[in-house]
Amino acid sequence: MLAYISRRILILIPTLLGVSIIVFVMLHITPGDPAELLLGERATEEALFELREHLGLNEPLYVQYGMFLKRLMKGDLGVTIWTRQKVWTEIKHRFPATIELTLAALCIACFFGIIFGIISATKQYSVFDYVSMIGALAGVSMPIFWLGLIFMLIFSLNLGWLPISGRLSVDIDLEVITNFYILDAVLTRNWAALKDAVWHIIMPAVTLSTIPMAIVARMTRSAMLEVLRQDYIKTAKAKGLSNFTVTFKHALRNALIPVVTTVGLQFGVALGGAILTETIFAWPGVGKWMYDAVMQRDYMVIQGGTLIIAAVFVVINLCVDVLYAVINPRISVQ
Amino acid sequence: MKKGKFLFKFWLVGLATALVIFGITSCGEKKEEAKVEEAKVIEKTTLVFGRGGDSVGLDPAYETDGNSFMVCDNIYEALVFYADESTALEPGLAESWDISPDGKTYTFHLRKGVKFHDGTPFNADAVVFSIGRMMKERNVKFVGKGWEIPAQERPPEYWVSMEMDKTVGSIEAVDENTVVFKLKRVEAPFMANMGMDFADIISPTAFMKNPKEFLRNPVGTGPFKFVKWVTADRIILEKNENYWDKSGGPYLDKVVFRSIPENSVRFLELKTGNIHICQFPNPADIELAKKDSNLILPTQPGMNIGYLSFNHTKEPWKSNLNLRKAIAHAIDRKAIVDNIYQGMGQTAKNPIPPTMWGYNQNVPGFKYDPELAKKFLSDAGYPDGKGLGEITLWSMPVPRPYNPDGRKIGEAMSADLAKVGIKAKIVTFEWGTYLKRQREQPEDMDLFQLGWTGDNGDPDNFLAVLFDGLASSSIRTQWHNEKYHELMVNGRQTVDQAKRTKIYEEALQLIYDECPVISIAHSTVIWPSLKNVTNFKLHPTGSVRLKNVSLK
Numbered sequence: 001m002l003a004y005i006s007r008r009i010l011i012l013i014p015t016l017l018g019v020s021i022i023v024f025v026m027l028h029i030t031p032g033d034p035a036e037l038l039l040g041e042r043a044t045e046e047a048l049f050e051l052r053e054h055l056g057l058n059e060p061l062y063v064q065y066g067m068f069l070k071r072l073m074k075g076d077l078g079v080t081i082w083t084r085q086k087v088w089t090e091i092k093h094r095f096p097a098t099i100e101l102t103l104a105a106l107c108i109a110c111f112f113g114i115i116f117g118i119i120s121a122t123k124q125y126s127v128f129d130y131v132s133m134i135g136a137l138a139g140v141s142m143p144i145f146w147l148g149l150i151f152m153l154i155f156s157l158n159l160g161w162l163p164i165s166g167r168l169s170v171d172i173d174l175e176v177i178t179n180f181y182i183l184d185a186v187l188t189r190n191w192a193a194l195k196d197a198v199w200h201i202i203m204p205a206v207t208l209s210t211i212p213m214a215i216v217a218r219m220t221r222s223a224m225l226e227v228l229r230q231d232y233i234k235t236a237k238a239k240g241l242s243n244f245t246v247t248f249k250h251a252l253r254n255a256l257i258p259v260v261t262t263v264g265l266q267f268g269v270a271l272g273g274a275i276l277t278e279t280i281f282a283w284p285g286v287g288k289w290m291y292d293a294v295m296q297r298d299y300m301v302i303q304g305g306t307l308i309i310a311a312v313f314v315v316i317n318l319c320v321d322v323l324y325a326v327i328n329p330r331i332s333v334q
Numbered sequence: 335m336k337k338g339k340f341l342f343k344f345w346l347v348g349l350a351t352a353l354v355i356f357g358i359t360s361c362g363e364k365k366e367e368a369k370v371e372e373a374k375v376i377e378k379t380t381l382v383f384g385r386g387g388d389s390v391g392l393d394p395a396y397e398t399d400g401n402s403f404m405v406c407d408n409i410y411e412a413l414v415f416y417a418d419e420s421t422a423l424e425p426g427l428a429e430s431w432d433i434s435p436d437g438k439t440y441t442f443h444l445r446k447g448v449k450f451h452d453g454t455p456f457n458a459d460a461v462v463f464s465i466g467r468m469m470k471e472r473n474v475k476f477v478g479k480g481w482e483i484p485a486q487e488r489p490p491e492y493w494v495s496m497e498m499d500k501t502v503g504s505i506e507a508v509d510e511n512t513v514v515f516k517l518k519r520v521e522a523p524f525m526a527n528m529g530m531d532f533a534d535i536i537s538p539t540a541f542m543k544n545p546k547e548f549l550r551n552p553v554g555t556g557p558f559k560f561v562k563w564v565t566a567d568r569i570i571l572e573k574n575e576n577y578w579d580k581s582g583g584p585y586l587d588k589v590v591f592r593s594i595p596e597n598s599v600r601f602l603e604l605k606t607g608n609i610h611i612c613q614f615p616n617p618a619d620i621e622l623a624k625k626d627s628n629l630i631l632p633t634q635p636g637m638n639i640g641y642l643s644f645n646h647t648k649e650p651w652k653s654n655l656n657l658r659k660a661i662a663h664a665i666d667r668k669a670i671v672d673n674i675y676q677g678m679g680q681t682a683k684n685p686i687p688p689t690m691w692g693y694n695q696n697v698p699g700f701k702y703d704p705e706l707a708k709k710f711l712s713d714a715g716y717p718d719g720k721g722l723g724e725i726t727l728w729s730m731p732v733p734r735p736y737n738p739d740g741r742k743i744g745e746a747m748s749a750d751l752a753k754v755g756i757k758a759k760i761v762t763f764e765w766g767t768y769l770k771r772q773r774e775q776p777e778d779m780d781l782f783q784l785g786w787t788g789d790n791g792d793p794d795n796f797l798a799v800l801f802d803g804l805a806s807s808s809i810r811t812q813w814h815n816e817k818y819h820e821l822m823v824n825g826r827q828t829v830d831q832a833k834r835t836k837i838y839e840e841a842l843q844l845i846y847d848e849c850p851v852i853s854i855a856h857s858t859v860i861w862p863s864l865k866n867v868t869n870f871k872l873h874p875t876g877s878v879r880l881k882n883v884s885l886k
Contacts (some may be wrong), residue, residue: 031763031764031767032764032765032766032767033767033770035768036766036767036769036770037765037766037769038398038491039398039491039495040398040769040784041769041784041810042495042785042799043495043773043808044494044495044806044808045773045807045808046494047489047491047494047495049487050494051488051489051491054487054488054489055488082390083390083391083757084390084391084396084487084488084549084552090565092568093565094565094566107699124598141793149599150597152599152602152620156602156606157602159606160606163608164599164602164603164606164608165599165603166567166568166592166594167567168567170380170382170568170590170592170608171380176564209374279595279596280565280596280597280599282592282593282594282595282596282599284388284564284566284567284593285566288566288595289566292387297766327787330788331504
């Protein structure tokens with residue numbers, strides 16, 4: 001098992017190298033120039049040349065890539081073109097925000113998605129089944145942008161229950177340790193900040209969770225339906241086990257494999273959806289940051305950011321694979 | 335029945351989880367109430383400013399964007415200030431200044447007893463340090479022991495684009511409170527430049543402590559002190575209790591600049607009272623704001639111009655004046671302002687805003703008159719557009735303060751031109767490519783949209799940098815007119831403002847007569863605010879100054 005995990009982590013190196021080359025090439029064949037965008041209307045040839053010189057953009061491409069790799073070896077992702085901050089510093093500030101939001105969204109998606117899926121499967125063709133599956137269809141097709149604004153209008157403007165945007169109220173002070181605000185609030189025993197952070201994350205997390213929730217619900221339902229028809233379920237029922245034990249101990253565990261795969265994949269989808277959610281809810285994460293970087297051609301941010309996101313993605317896939325073995329001992333990890 | 339039981343159990347688990355979460359958070363609630371009460375006693379007034387994006391950095395010498403400058407405006411100060419709602423110059427950190435008769439030596443007499451937020455005294459050496467660090471060749475002299483100024487991280491963009499290296503020869507501290515700038519050439523806009531953000535004075539000791547991190551730990555002499563920056567979220571400032579000017583503010587105890595990227599969400603935050611000022615709302619929301627009795631609408635004509643220009647490096651545009659005039663009369667600029675600027679703008683007759691000195695009231699401006707356009711077109715040798723072929727109309731891909739939607743404006747213009755028989759194809763690129771290719775004046779460009787936001791309120795900053803093609807090949811409108819060039823050079827080398835006004839009025843008349851460019855519109859800035867925000871004035875340069883603002 002350990003050998004397997006370490007081998008998988010070693011594979012990260014060629015994966016990330018490949019990602020960096022692809023991103024680098026794509027960046028430099030897309031038209032646009034960060035220096036030109038930085039200087040805007042007032043750019044003169046001399047100023048542009050000087051700025052490119054400072055940014056190392058006048059060097060040939062292979063030299064630029066070489067410099068990038070050389071820095072990377074030292075664990076340095078470079079300095080961003082716009083904010084002149086270390087890319088790593090920016091990631092440290094923003095990545096936790098995105099992960100916190102994505103995890104919250106996936107928890108909501110799994111919790112409700114699996115419950116709805118199970119009920120729909122055990123009560124196939126019931127009213128609940130129809131309603132929840134139509135709901136799932138709606139969930140997949142609803143545009144996040146629209147949904148977010150509607151939530152704001154209902155829950156903030158009309159009902160006044162939840163804050164509109166941001167991660168923390170203006171009057172709340174929180175000592176930041178990990179940048180996961182909920183965690184930081186617990187660590188510093190700042191309960192006011194904890195409540196405020198939880199209140200702030202509800203609306204964006206629910207918005208972001210709609211698509212994964214719908215997919216998880218449908219996946220759970222179909223997987224459960226298949227398992228419930230198996231002979232061993234009949235055996236279990238015949239033994240006189242309670243419905244609860246049969247559904248959860250015997251059926252659900254076997255049905256979870258495809259669900260776990262789906263959730264793993266949905267993590268990537270949710271990271272992508274985070275760009276929109278973060279923009280609407282003024283959530284200071286990597287989604288909006290990467291989007292802006294693409295618009296501004298901030299090569300350093302795009303390169304550093306994609307590397308980190310790719311790494312997270314690989315690690316999550318690994319977690320999913322390991323989870324298989326935990327859920328179903330018949331699958332041994334080799 | 336059994337199924338029901340299991341479901342019940344499942345919901346019970348869910349309910350229990352919810353209760354635990356609620357328990358944790360509500361047990362915090364009580365403490366929070368106490369805290370809030372406590373906070374209310376300490377924090378009297380906090381103003382929250384809602385804006386579209388985060389600051390890039392807070393070192394005034396290196397920033398180029400409005401979101402950075404608006405924070406700098408409250409932390410730092412320059413030797414001279416712009417007046418409340420204009421760019422008229424007022425004494426700032428310099429109490430007074432003398433200009434030598436030849437216009438090449440400027441002596442600034444500094445305000446005494448001013449201190450930076452970190453306690454460093456403000457003096458002549460601080461000025462020499464702040465401005466001197468932007469010079470390519472550091473020809474500076476300190477009166478005290480001074481500092482070894484570190485090398486530049488990258489070119490200071492505004493210093494470069496205002497051509498300060500070609501202007502400033504040396505900066506010398508004569509005594510504790512006197513600084514002398516010796517210029518290489520007579521440069522009339524020099525004083526106006528010294529009021530710009532890049533010329534703000536920073537604390538040398540704070541900068542030297544960690545030059546690379548200064549942009550995140552700014553220290554100036556301004557009415558507010560920097561407290562904290564939460565990346566992409568908020569920047570917090572607090573009142574500078576020791577501010578030197580005791581005659582007015584600062585009145586606010588705390589200022590928070592919040593980034594809320596989505597315009598409609600930012601406006602919602604304003605409506606619910608979570609922010610006090612909402613920058614750049616959607617034009618549609620302005621109508622809502624007008625109806626809301628809790629909101630006021632501070633308004634200011636922006637110091638900008640959106641224009642349509644010709645490719646003067648190629649025929650027929652270069653020498654066919656009638657053709658240029660035909661286009662000018664064919665375009666319905668009022669319709670563009672009404673429909674695309676949605677009322678947040680005014681049609682332009684000069685390429686400088688009407689609030690600026692030198693504006694020529696006597697220029698009639700081009701009337702929308704398709705018949706007259708047709709006449710000019712046939713005088714130009716292209717009756718009903720015959721022989722002209724399809725021309726290209728470059729339209730901007732991004733909204734800018736002076737142009738809310740380049741593509742839509744392009745479509746409107748193209749439709750107007752079609753009415754007089756000119757076929758115009760809309761061309762657009764990614765913004766960086768647009769700027770780059772435009773500067774190259776390529777063969778496939780006939781007409782192009784562009785614009786400008788003024789820096790220092792000097793007409794030279796519009797008329798010379800935009801249209802005097804003889805000055806440099808980097809000028810975006812490559813109009814080569816000897817007389818105009820001469821006027822621009824004279825304007826720069828004349829220090830007396832009354833004389834300069836005459837010069838620029840003449841230049842504007844020349845632009846009307848020769849029609850090298852068609853001025854479209856000046857946009858108007860409207861930032862809705864809560865009713866209790868008192869004394870908030872928008873500045874034509876777009877800077878945000880909160881010194882005299884208070885909450886009722």
